[in-house]
Amino acid sequence: MVKQESESANRPDNTAFTQQRLPAWQPILSAGIVIPGFVLIGLAFIGIGVALLVTSRSIQVLELDYTGDGNGSPCSSCSQSTTVNCKCSLNFTLDTLFQGPVFFYYGLSNYFQNYRRYGASKDDNQLYGDLSYFTSPSSSCSPYDYDGSKNPIVPCGSIANSMFNDTFTLTRTVSGKTDSVPLDGKGIAWWTDYNVKYRNPSVTPLKNAFNGTVKPIDWAKPAYELDTSDASNNGFVNQDFLVWMRRAALPNFRKLYRRIDASGDYQNGLPAGNYTIDITYNYPVRVFNGAKKVVFSNVSWMGGKNEFLGIAYLVIGSLCVVMSVVMLIVYAKFKFPDEE
């Protein structure tokens, strides 16, 4: 064997790989593949499109703007003034049942949570409950890391500082009787945020962990007093805080505020009736030409209402079908000879 090899030592190996003769599959597009392929894809797309559209249509959405820039709008007085906790209310009427589960969102427009410096302005380690970052927040929070007298701000950074602070209560008026609609604020944030990414320092009471720190400049209350009704909903794991901290991708966005608690009268959603939203108006939006709104929506497997995808699927699907028909006509007309 050795001799065999050496008789021509320079002879290249005659393998399929070195000779570039690996068995290869070449996609050959013949009429027999292209036309049925187009038909199949087209039909599948039309199917998906119809399903999406139908689902989207079944989703009910109610949007109410309460920025208050127009004169007639109920919150215009609040929007002009700078008073803290300015109250205004919004009325709406439902003629039919708003199918549950109903989600209650607040929406902001022209708000750039995705601004680069804004996004970087937080301290993940501090929010993870690491006490050493309480006393010396990361420089990424700057200039929201220390207040004027060099006290560390907790939670530091611009995102936390700019947290949305309007609050809403929803009441229903049925035959003169005003009934407060139960809102559920549990589990509106990401499970991973609540359980993994954000943690309160393991100090009891929580207040002690914040000794020597100050609350963010624009906050009314310190972090450990965000929710007076529920002690476990305070600090960094406050649901509203978590929702706010997850930055929106686009400048017009909505964020989940509450769910309508599916109990009692509201088991199947919001029944028909007259409703009032009482708003504590705090958040300034006129400074950036923004708008605020509240949104009620129910969801399906495809998330919120969106007709775009369904229509798009339908369009492309029908295009495919049309094209395959054209090709079939050409094929029939010119009698393409058998493919090799």
Add this chain to the structure above:
Amino acid sequence: MTWRSPLALVRDALRGQRARENELRSLESNLPYEGLEKGKQPNRYFTSNAIKTTKYSLLFFIPMNLYEQFHRLANLYFVGLVILNFIPQVNAFQPEIALIPICVILSLTAMKDAWEDFRRYQSDRKLNNMPCFIYSRKEKQFVERCWKDVRVGDFVKVVCNEIIPADLLLLYTSDPNGVCHIETANLDGETNLKQRTAVSGVCNTHPKFEPESFKGIVVCEKPNNNLNHFKGYVEKPDKQKVGAGIESLLLRGCTVRNTDHAVGFVVYAGHETKSMLNNSGPRYKRSKLERRLNIDVFFCVILLFTMCLIGALGHYLWLNAMPVVPPYLVPPTSGQLDSPSLASFYMFFTMIILLQILIPISLYVSIELVKISQIFFITNDIDLYDEETDSRIQCKALNITEDLGQIEYIFSDKTGTLTENKMVFRRCSIMGTEYPHKENAIRLAVLDEPEAEEEVLFNQHPQPLPTGWSLDSEEANAEDTHGHGSRRRSKVTGNAQSDVAFSSPLETEVVPDGKLFQKISRTSSSSLSHSQKTDAYLDFFLALAICNTVVVSMATSQRRRVSHTNTPLETLSRLMRNAGSIFKFCKRKPKRNRTFTEDSEEHFQPSGQTEGVRTTGLQPCSLHPPSLSDKPALTSDNLRYEAESPDEAALVYAAKAYGFTLLSRTPDSVSVKLPSGEVLDFEVLDTLTFDSNRKRMSVLVRHPITKEYVLYTKGADFAIMELLGTPYYASILTGQSTVTQRHLDCYAKEGLRTLCIAKKVQNHTEAVYKRWSVDRKKAMAAIEDRERLVMDTAVQLETNLTLLGATGIEDRLQENVPDTIQALREAGIKVWVLTGDKPETAVNIGYACGLLEDEDLIHTITAVFQITCTNILDCTLEEVRRYNADPRNVDTTLNMSLVIDGLTLDKALSPDLLDRFVALVKHCRSVLCCRVTPLQKSRVVKVIREKLKVMTLAAGDGANDVNMIQAADIGIGISGQEGMQAVMASDFAISRFKHLKKLLLVHGHWCYTRLANMIIYFFYKNVAYVNLLFWYQFFCGFSATAMIDYWLMIFFNLFFTSLPPIMFGIMDKDISAEMLLGVPELYKTGQGEGDYRFTTFWVSILDAFYQSLVCFFVPYLVYQDSDIDMFTFGTPLNTSALFIILLHLSIEIKSWTVVHWIIMLGSVALYFIVTLAYSAVCVTCNPPSNPYWILQSQMEDPMFYLISVFQLCLCLFPNTRLFVLDFLAQWFSTANLNHPEVFKGNRQCSHSLMLPFS
């Protein structure tokens, strides 16, 4: 070490500098200064023999390597980006992240460099520590030292088979004639021995060589890299100068052969030796595609700047539109917001950082990888492997593979390139009588038949003629009895013999012409010694035997390499004894071993059979037991001729066939055995070596009997005919030269190479010769203008020659040459042949190889005067114009070929005719340039290349083609019979002309399309990906936010999508090899602008824009107004970008192999594994982004899949549109598929048009 003032040190350094720079160097012997400190050594300024080829030292590797790498523009771009990232106002990522790509690329390159450098270090150390003998005055003998201890001015002794450590001026050899043989295979690959002569009379050599007696000064020129040239002299104490040329220089790296030992004076050492100066490392050429690529990279830079400007401007407008400072606008640390204009100025740079991958830096690394792999495939192609010489194709230039697919003009040498360069003596004409050598012709004719293998013929050896013929008839018979069964083996034997240049049986075998043979034997019987008037026939053959530079070597004194060949039985038995070492042995001597692969039984029959076979083809070595040939017996059989050119060997063998056997050659004498058995020793007075200006060589000898000075000259017919004096034998030979000329023309028409043989009896006296000899010596010793002086002295002697006759030597066409040329032409390549032969020979070969065809219109341009040349060119051009203007000739093209000779070419290439010439040759199907000099060859190539702006390829095999090979875009060296100079200078070295077909048509096409498509894809990929980020800027206030995690972004380019395009560039096959060979027209896709053109680039950029638009805006429209967060929006975008980019590639891939599948699926799998793992582990790492659990949650959402599928379909929809168009085009064009224009269409179109083919 004594203290020396710094001033003295500086002065010393300056003096050393001056000594090294000096045009002439004066060197003294080191011996008188032995043992003295360095400052006293006379030769201390010159470099020592220790070599260091490493670039780096261990300590400074990192800084030096970094310095080296930052010479590349691309790396500087990277560093600029990193620096930008460290400026807080502009940084987009954390600065550390920006370091990753540059670190990965730098460290990869550094690792490669370190490995290469380490290899160099190892080989340096090995070389520096090789042993050698240096003379020591103290010990009065040569002592063993290392190579690195050799200094200029030392005396070094080299023994047989040893490698020479430095450039030595040969002073003494063990040979009484002062001759030493060296083999320069290490230097230039030539395997024949070269003879070197000692400089005599400069020191005592008798009875023992005494280096101490050397008192002279060696004066030599500054070191240069010319291997065939050296100028110097030794000035003796009495001021007498002894000239020394290259013939006295032993070059470093050569091996001493046939000489027991030799002593030399070290002239150049270490890095100043000729071999080191020649060692300039791999060549770097820039391919056309790469030049094109740089333009496109420049476009990318413009695109990048435009996008960044848009970003900056957008940011400015966005900031200006703000009524008050909104809560999300974070002021910098200072607390004060920058003014909008300053902020947008900073934003410009931040954008550059964000969009940096638009400049495809990784492209350069990928291209390098792809080219290395392409070369791997080319060198591994079994079709480009030559069994006979056991050689693969060699790729010397590593970065121009794709140029192989774009060639438009081929310039080919004739001899050795189109033909075999195995010269066979075919016919001769002596004193005006033609001897056709019919028997020889028949033998050769049989060879041409495809079935007949060479060896059959040699086995059917023609029965020896009755008289004086050298071959033993018994042997011949013995061989007849078993010969035929062992065909295969004898072929192998033939191969083995090709160890010695020009000695294949075909060449060594000449069957004498019967008539001539009788004539010779008659003349020789009427004893030569008595006739004063030497017979012209004898002279003719004497001239053949003497007038050359053939070295004769004996079977026993063969060099070591060959000696294995000669004693196969010994070798065999040794092998059998020592089976363990078999493999090692085989490695070293691969060709020998075919013999042993036969049935083992045969091997153990050491008698007749093997021997008999070996005698075929007059292989003398094994015919006689070694003991017999120990004495340089006058048996002509154990002679082996080693010639520098195959013609010479052919002539010597021809002379031998007629009984004029060249027995030995030393610088001073030649002995020839005459047919009568008599041995004549001619004293060689001088050899006027061949040069391409004179086109002839002469030997001046003193006739042993008549004591006359006789000059034998042989050379090109026109060179000799000019020099003929009044016919010496006027009475007998009236008009002999005209008759001979007619014969010569006739030979040329047959395609034979012609040579004229002439002689001259110097009837002047001893004194005249002496005078000439002094002149000659002076010329040889001259340093300035030496060539001219030497030539002048030669011309002085070569006058009034007497024509003896002419020879016709056949050079057979290589196999498949017509076929190859035909295919190349169909591929749209114009083939030119440039040859030094006569026009007739060239035209004949032109017909034979299909370059010219019968119906062609052939214009032969020969013009002596410029004005004639102008007229001819004008007329021909006019003719072409008229032909093209004629409406009848719309569909046909003029099949015109041009034959032009060297003289005319000179005129045609003169500045005022150049344009007309170029205009004319553009219309020619083929051009033959005859009688051109090497310089003209390269000039022609340069002119065509520059004037017509075409890709050129030059192929040649000899030293005369080197210029041309270097002038062309691609130089192909054919490793044939004429040494390796062409191969050394070439970019690719092949062994047969026919290999060009597959190399160009298949590998060229593949390499080109693969690389072109890969580059386009790279641009597409980067633009498509970067644009995702760019579109997002419109929704984030142009704040350079990335919605994709930085790590994932960097990994995306570095790992997830880097392998598939590289694999695409290495392995994709748009058309199968069979198809490419069968339809050479397909090659045209690469010519001119080729696949990779302006529009292709922009189409792919537009495609990228479209796809990124779809990829971004579909999710945007879906998630508009929803509660989606940034990275939940961006991560799926990243995922679908990966799929889109990979699927786009899948559409481009024309054939899928296992490797394709593995790499494609592997990339997807890698993406998911890495991303999922990363988003599962990273909780608080990488602060600005929140990758934690994002992809996981997305993958639970059905919308993620619906959006991805839709994005994919919509993105690739334009590509399917192309399919549909192609699909329609197929129907319309099947009828016209034979039209080559079809292939020139749109890139994608043309590809899929081929689909029914492939």
